[in-house]
Amino acid sequence: MSPGLVDRDGETHVRVIQGLVLSKRRFAGLLLGVVFLFAVPDLVRVAQALDISFFQLGVIHRGLVFGFAAVGLNLLLRHTELVSFGHAAFFGTGAYTAAVTAVYLDVTSLLILLLLATAIGTVMAGIIGALSLRHTGLYFALLTLAFGQLLYAIALGQSALGGSDGMPVRPGEANEPLLLGQSLGDAYGIILYYITAIIVLVGLLVMWRIVNSPFRYALDAIGQDRTRAEFIGLPVRRYVWVAFVISGVYGGVAGGLFAVFRQYVTPAGTLYFLQSGDILYMAILGGFKTLLGPLVGGVLLVVLEFVGRSVTPYFEFLTGAVLVILVFGFPEGIVGSIGEDGVFRRALARGKRGAADLRENPSVAGDWARRIGGGLRRQIDESLTTLRVIVFGVS
Amino acid sequence: MASGLETFIVQTLNGLQFGFVLFLVASGLTVILGILDVLNLAHGELFAFGAYVSVGVFGYITGAIAIPAGGGIVTNVVFVLAILAAIVVTGLVLVPVGVIFESVFIRPIYERDQVYQLVLTFALLLIILDVTKFIWGDVPIRTDSVYSGINQIPTSEFLGINFPTYNVFAILLGAVVVGGLFYFFERTKTGRIIRATAINREMATAIGVSTDRVFTLVFALGAFLAGIAGAVRVPPTAATLDMGTNPLVLSFVVIVIGGLGSLRGAFVGAVAVGVLRSWMITFYPPGEVAAPFAIMAVILLVKPEGLFGTWGETA
Numbered sequence: 001m002s003p004g005l006v007d008r009d010g011e012t013h014v015r016v017i018q019g020l021v022l023s024k025r026r027f028a029g030l031l032l033g034v035v036f037l038f039a040v041p042d043l044v045r046v047a048q049a050l051d052i053s054f055f056q057l058g059v060i061h062r063g064l065v066f067g068f069a070a071v072g073l074n075l076l077l078r079h080t081e082l083v084s085f086g087h088a089a090f091f092g093t094g095a096y097t098a099a100v101t102a103v104y105l106d107v108t109s110l111l112i113l114l115l116l117a118t119a120i121g122t123v124m125a126g127i128i129g130a131l132s133l134r135h136t137g138l139y140f141a142l143l144t145l146a147f148g149q150l151l152y153a154i155a156l157g158q159s160a161l162g163g164s165d166g167m168p169v170r171p172g173e174a175n176e177p178l179l180l181g182q183s184l185g186d187a188y189g190i191i192l193y194y195i196t197a198i199i200v201l202v203g204l205l206v207m208w209r210i211v212n213s214p215f216r217y218a219l220d221a222i223g224q225d226r227t228r229a230e231f232i233g234l235p236v237r238r239y240v241w242v243a244f245v246i247s248g249v250y251g252g253v254a255g256g257l258f259a260v261f262r263q264y265v266t267p268a269g270t271l272y273f274l275q276s277g278d279i280l281y282m283a284i285l286g287g288f289k290t291l292l293g294p295l296v297g298g299v300l301l302v303v304l305e306f307v308g309r310s311v312t313p314y315f316e317f318l319t320g321a322v323l324v325i326l327v328f329g330f331p332e333g334i335v336g337s338i339g340e341d342g343v344f345r346r347a348l349a350r351g352k353r354g355a356a357d358l359r360e361n362p363s364v365a366g367d368w369a370r371r372i373g374g375g376l377r378r379q380i381d382e383s384l385t386t387l388r389v390i391v392f393g394v395s
Numbered sequence: 396m397a398s399g400l401e402t403f404i405v406q407t408l409n410g411l412q413f414g415f416v417l418f419l420v421a422s423g424l425t426v427i428l429g430i431l432d433v434l435n436l437a438h439g440e441l442f443a444f445g446a447y448v449s450v451g452v453f454g455y456i457t458g459a460i461a462i463p464a465g466g467g468i469v470t471n472v473v474f475v476l477a478i479l480a481a482i483v484v485t486g487l488v489l490v491p492v493g494v495i496f497e498s499v500f501i502r503p504i505y506e507r508d509q510v511y512q513l514v515l516t517f518a519l520l521l522i523i524l525d526v527t528k529f530i531w532g533d534v535p536i537r538t539d540s541v542y543s544g545i546n547q548i549p550t551s552e553f554l555g556i557n558f559p560t561y562n563v564f565a566i567l568l569g570a571v572v573v574g575g576l577f578y579f580f581e582r583t584k585t586g587r588i589i590r591a592t593a594i595n596r597e598m599a600t601a602i603g604v605s606t607d608r609v610f611t612l613v614f615a616l617g618a619f620l621a622g623i624a625g626a627v628r629v630p631p632t633a634a635t636l637d638m639g640t641n642p643l644v645l646s647f648v649v650i651v652i653g654g655l656g657s658l659r660g661a662f663v664g665a666v667a668v669g670v671l672r673s674w675m676i677t678f679y680p681p682g683e684v685a686a687p688f689a690i691m692a693v694i695l696l697v698k699p700e701g702l703f704g705t706w707g708e709t710a
Contacts, residue, residue, distance in 0.1 A: 081510075083509060085436075131695055134695055138428060138433075138509060138513075139655060141509075141513055142434055142647045143647075143651065143695075145647060146644055146651070146688065149644040150684070150685065154685070156684075157684055273640070273644070277436075277517045280510075280517070281514065284511075284514050288510070313528075314529055315525075316521040316522070316524050316525045317521065317522050317525035317526065319521055320520070320521030320524075320525070321522065323515070323518035324500070324518045324519075324522075327511050327514055327518065328503070
């Protein structure tokens with residue numbers, strides 16, 4: 001089955017690889033996304049010429065790295081319905097592994113650093129998963145957060161790890177990791193960006209494979225009803241653990257990438273529970289019911305953070321407020337909302353229908369106004385009742 | 396008395412004091428978790444917010460009355476009562492915050508996926524963090540006059556131990572609140588209604604309990620306790636922006652040790668964590684951070700449902 005055009009239901013689709021068949025429009029979107037991903041370093045130069053300050057290679061790179069971790073987290077969130085609030089643990093483990101091997105073992109190879117970060121991050125996911133997955137629901141969230149904070153506290157307390165100051169990732173004479181024995185010098189940032197882009201694409205492809213495999217349906221079944229899944233013979237605990245470890249692998253890779261990209265790791269920047277919250281936030285922001293959402297959310301959140309910090313010192317308030325709006329207004333996230341039956345499409349369809357009605361019979365406008373007025377009055381009545389109940393104890 | 400033994404006793408008492416503060420935070424968290432099925436990540440920030448509020452209240456009160464200076468029983472009693480009042484006022488300031496939290500933000504999304512509730516409380520955490528920063532600034536603030544004032548009153552000196560009077564005061568206060576809380580849940584009608592709601596929400600609705608009101612009440616109670624905890628914690632230390640994280644995470648540990656939603660479990664867990672942490676600080680400093688988590692891991696392996704199981708039948 002080679003790549004090419006195929007016919008599906010009378011419409012031309014594009015087969016990218018075996019099993020991945022997209023409609024023309026979606027294929028164009030994918031192509032555009034990939035081109036954009038690899039064109040970022042060049043676009044940055046254009047942006048600089050146009051004086052657009054937020055579009056910097058470092059910002060986009062950072063967003064991709066965190067978004068990649070969010071893609072991993074999303075496997076758990078989307079299919080097993082488990083909310084991990086300790087994903088910074090694997091991210092931080094990966095980052096610190098890279099830092100420790102660079103500083104104490106003097107490993108200079110970029111690829112070995114990344115490989116070790118992934119390996120140790122995976123092992124950590126295995127351990128934390130084995131302990132946390134004894135529970136589900138909120139209890140699981142609470143446990144992952146607690147274990148994450150334990151790692152944070154350990155990193156903070158060990159002087160060998162630099163305490164709260166953190167440690168640098170600058171091995172060898174070149175003061176930076178080497179790629180295949182070559183020092184990259186000035187090109188380090190750009191080449192590392194391309195490496196990150198390739199890893200992100202491969203990671204997405206692997207995740208796509210996973211979520212189109214029988215394993216994913218098993219996870220879905222477990223997420224919907226554990227007892228039933230057990231009764232139909234699924235090894236529930238093993239499967240969930242495997243999913244947890246896979247999501248930990250993504251965290252470890254992202255952590256390793258972060259370490260070699262920033263060339264400096266701190267406990268607050270990698271292991272703190274606010275980072276776990278941020279990674280979860282990215283998945284929600286982009287849309288956790290989609291594959292690409294977390295990555296988009298990651299880039300957007302980091303850009304938002306970069307812009308926000310330059311505007312106001314009360315940046316956390318801003319993110320908090322955006323998050324509240326997101327939860328109430330756009331629970332499907334950005335990618336989810338622009339999808340086929342997202343909030344925007346539905347609003348557009350409603351608007352079109354309304355306009356047609358209005359053309360046919362202008363008196364519907366009066367009905368609308370009455371309906372809105374009635375809804376508003378009902379809302380006010382309800383809030384007043386709530387207020388009376390709170391203040392006086394009775395309505 | 397051997398000095399080693401004295402250190403041991405003093406550290407145990409210190410641990411007890413911290414344990415009581417931890418219990419105040421953890422009890423609110425565990426009751427909210429047990430009844431509303433919401434893990435309130437912003438609970439630590441409520442604690443920190445209470446700490447900041449208390450600094451203002453303490454400042455107002457110590458400015459208005461005489462600070463004990465070594466004599467006069469009346470002055471001493473008035474001062475202690477004033478501090479008590481200040482702590483209660485701090486708790487009361489937090490009540491409307493809790494009510495708004497529950498009724499405005501969390502109530503509309505009970506029916507949704509749990510991830511949204513988690514994310515929402517996380518958003519509220521971020522918002523409170525910056526509101527606190529906006530009101531009080533980014534520097535630690537303290538109330539030395541309260542701590543030194545109460546320490547002027549002699550207590551432990553009678554036993555020949557050198558132990559700050561403030562800590563005695565905090566332990567006694569903690570014991571009274573713990574007793575009151577158990578009384579509330581065991582003996583009063585409202586407490587029983589709350590427990591009934593925890594056991595079976597639908598049944599409670601069927602016999603005429605307004606679950607909405609119970610939820611709001613529980614959240615208000617949790618905020619009140621967190622506020623008190625913040626006020627008790629401030630005088631010996633200082634109010635800082637990041638002070639909410641540690642009690643929050645240790646509360647999680649306490650809940651895992653004691654069992655989800657169990658008040659009794661939360662009490663045992665909080666005291667155990669507080670005392671153990673305090674011993675570690677003196678006798679083996681590197682173990683301070685890891686010790687509570689070590690107990691948690693052991694409990695998870697041996698008795699995953701926690702020491703006292705689920706809550707409701709008994710407090």
